[in-house]
Amino acid sequence: MNYRKKEEKSWKKYVGKFTKLSTLALSAALLLGGETAGAAGGGNTDYSGAVDPDDKTNVMYIILDDAGYSDLGSFGSEIDTQNIDAIAENGLKYNNFHTSPVCSPTRASLMTGRNNHAVGMGNVANFDFGANQPNSRAKIPEEAGFVSEVLGENGYTNFGLGKWHMTPTVELSPAGPYDRWPLGRGFHRYYGNLEDSSDQYRPELYRDNSPVPVPDVDDYHYSEDIVENGIQYITDHASLRPDDPFFMYLGFGAQHMPHQVPEEYIEMYEGQYDEGWDVIREERFERQKELGILPEKADLAPRAPGVPAWDDLNEEEQELYARFMETYAGFLTHTDEQVGKLMESLEDMGELDNTLIMLISDNGASFSGGEQGSMNQAMAYNKVLQEFDHMYENMDEIGGERGGSDYPAGWAQVSNTPFEEFKGTTHAGGIRMPMIVHWPDGIESKGEIRNQFTHVSDVTATVYDVLNIDPPAYMNDTEQMEITGVSFSESFDDLDAFTGKDTQYFEHSGHRTIYHDGWKAVSVHEPGTDFADDRWKLFDQSSDFSELNDLAEEYPEVLDNLIDLWHVEAEKNGALPLSENFLDGLGNLPDDNLRARESFKFYPGMSHLSESASPLTLDRNYEITIPIDIEENDEGVLLALGNRASGYTFYIKDGELHYEYNNGAERYTISSGTALEEGANEIRYNFQNTGDNQGKGTLYINDGPVGEADVETLPFKISFEGLDVGKDLLYPVSPAYEDKGEFEFTGDIEYVHYQFEEPEYILSEEVDPY
Missing domain, CATH: 2.60.120.200 (Jelly Rolls)
Incomplete structure (x- = not known):
């Protein structure tokens, strides 16, 4: 199917209306005076509660990888994401949504409706911190049932596609054990990559429990492959079991390194980033205000330490770094096209309006490319600087099989506009992400913005709520943990709804944050020092959207109470003891680890x-x-x-x-x-x-x-x-x-x-x- 050529399709026509709808949204946002990031259009219909259980509602999670807060057009980007933006214009945009700072913990919370440490995923699934940190061994217990398992018990057929990264990676052998693989956690069909990142041209693929070769097709690309398989799964299901609902988890490898996409998509952005990251970031910031994503009084974070001013770079540096960003932008546009193909297929089969779609990014944009970017994925990960002259001489390979690229940190900060910091930190740049919710049959409001504080663990809690599903006390003869996520379904048709979500802790490799009742406290830890000596920053989200105005000295009692609350939440969820070394679980394998x-x-x-x-x-x-x-x-x-x-x-x-x-x-x-x-x-x-x-x-x-x-x-x-x-x-x-x-x-x-x-x-x- 050639999505771009099917002009007669109504989804295509709807996407074509996006520019007009965006203009209306801008006008509405300006009428609000820009003081508060709220609804960009009308509609305050009271939410009527959960849907009739006799009605069929499909559920779909779409997860982008390492895409920053501002990367989508509907969140301020210049990148062409017209299909995702169309979903947003026919759904809702949540501008105060939070995840964990790295991917495995986010996915664990997403799939279980619980906090990541509580389900054993205190860090990425590659590392095993041993018995001293039992909640950082990547072993999600049976007590934490996946949404796929719960929905499966309620008549759903479950499809998993793309990046998984929720199994201890040491268990990803062709001999298993398989109990933590997708089919072991409630999925009926699975196709994708099980590890943390994937080459887009020659991925390590698995179908169900078996490794499979890369399809022998011309111009293969992983994003296209997983979507084509997803469409096949839905087509089979809709053809033979049309009255039964399905659940789909679709995890793209985009925008994680390596950034790889056909040359034609890179050429779409040729010259667009020649002005550099300082100008593009300012432009995104102003566009976010126009869209109503940010309030008019929001501030833009200063350029991050270690990121040079664009005008201080020489001509060769600017040329190379622009090519990196052209590739990143083309990669995202290509991903957006695959989302469009999926939406069109859903509509063709009459399954679009009755499918509840939650689209998120798993964490902030990554600074792993460093100051100058990289064309070697392994070197970037290992913090080995690649020779600039080699990259410059071979820049035409960026985006291809020989150019497994990662863009410079300056562009990552653009992706995270307007926030400070990056993936891997608990500052806003690491944990504050876009979320889009689309469900025409269940949500009357369209094209509006919601600013309720939401967390990735709330997504599955919301699904259970609207489907009238009570999470089972026992599943497979195992007593289940409490669902700690909070449903935000009342915000679907009420922009002022109070969801009841007033507290959320965050922790990654010793980085700590606590949110409570509009306040955020964020720790600043110096490596090698005692965690008790950490300095903490204090932000009032109600007046400081970008979390840049530190009020710690003005409100010391508020800060002290928040720090105490962080320890209560950390103790309750198993986030202690703290460890600052992200790689403890790699260099010091516990005796019971298979690699030991x-x-x-x-x-x-x-x-x-x-x-x-x-x-x-x-x-x-x-x-x-x-x-x-x-x-x-x-x-x-x-x-x-x-x-x-x-x-x-x-x-x-x-x-x-x-x-x-x-x-x-x-x-x-x-x-x-x-x-x-x-x-x-x-x-x-x-x-x-x-x-x-x-x-x-x-x-x-x-x-x-x-x-x-x-x-x-x-x-x-x-x-x-x-x-x-x-x-x-x-x-x-x-x-x-x-x-x-x-x-x-x-x-x-x-x-x-x-x-x-x-x-x-x-x-x-x-x-x-x-």
Whole structure:
């Protein structure tokens, strides 16, 4: 289906009306005087309560990833998001919606209706903080039933698509355990990626409980793929079970790095960002006021520390950084088109008006690209600065398979307009997000703005409320935890409705915030200091929308009460003890973590294994042994982990054995120099850690050393692509065989054995890659 060419479709016609509707919304906002961000149009119909349970109401969660508060056109952006904006103009925009500062905790709250620490997701699902922090092990318990499980017990068919990131990533192996995978949490069908971020051209895909190859189609893109599968799921359902409701969770990889989109979408924005981030941010800020998203008296946060003034950059820097933002904008427009295809399909099947749609972003825009951005996803994550000249000379690759880009922090602050800070902090830039609610059959108000304080845990509570579903006290013979989210359904048709949500705590890696009755207190923590010594800021949201005017000295009693309340909420939800190091769960694995084993043995034919479930080689002494049997002219990959950006590989080519380790900045190669003998050979690689992120690697054939190298390793994560035995799926680790496809080994591999010693060096840098 070519969405852009189907002019006769009513959804298309509706989208075409958006400009006119936006003009009306602007006029209404101006009539309000700009003093309060409220409704942008008329309509104060009293909400009549929950829908008749005999009526069919579908439910859909659409989650954008790392999209900031101002990125949508309906929230002030210049980016073309006409389909999402049309949903907003036929629904409601919530301008005081909050999430967790990073994705897994947000998704855990979204799906359970509870606070993230209370359900075991105190941090992202990649890290395991062990028994000392049981609520930061990414293990959402059965006591915290997912909305999919509850709806499933009430006659819903549940479809999951796209980014998951709610399972301990160490459990994302083709052998499970599967109980925390989508099908283990109430979904009937699932298709997408289970980890934290996905390549858009060659993702690590799963269907239900099985890894599957990337579809062999021209011009493949992940966002298109998950939406096409979602449309297929709905089509099947509507065709065969038209009277039954469905629930869909659709998690886009956009706008998370890597920013990848076809060139035509980048070209749409050519030259649009040449004026730079300072000008664009001011323009968005003024547009937000015109739209009524911000009150007229709102302030714009000053430029963030470490972000240079655009006019201070040289011509080459401006050219490169503009290209990064053109790519980001094109990426979002492409995502918006996929949303349009989904909306059009819903309308074609008569399922649009009776579908309650909640569209959010999971957290604020990320500063992980640093001051200059990056074209290497692994280097950006590991805080390794990429050479500017290399990026400038290859800027045409940004957005493509070889340019896994992340934009500079200056553009991330534009995304977070008008707020301070970024993803990973509990300042507004990290936790205050757009939310759009669309439900024509259940909401009479259209195109209005709601400013009630709302939290991601409230979304599922609202769904239960409007569907007249009482969350079960027991499910699968397990007593259920209390739903702590608060329904905001009364605000659907009453812009002044009081939802009862008066308190909400936030915490991430020692960053803390508490909201209560219009006030917010935000901690400022200096790394390495006692949390008890933190300075706290105090903001009055009723008069300071952007949370920039610190009132801590004027109202010390209010601040003290809020700090006390934070501790009460933190204790109640299991947010204690505090830890400032985001990476504790990576470098210091608890004994019961699957990656903490001292020995792994993999056999040929094993399915692709995600990096987060692969043996952890960072700062550890280890040995890899691969017994093989070869004949003349046998060649191929023995073992590979990673992709073009980073990773390691063992392969035989032209009779010689090669080992390569690529840290993104430098590629280390050890080669045998002579051909292997036919018959049985034992390949062995020994790595001795000599310090933080460095060591000596020695390659052996049949106990004889054939070469060695001093290797500088990546500090936190080797790659965003996993491990293969006997081939190299997806992207090749080495350019030496990138023209050979998977380069499957033609000889015989007996097994691949990893053996570890106790690490002599542990991660020492306390760096937050988010």
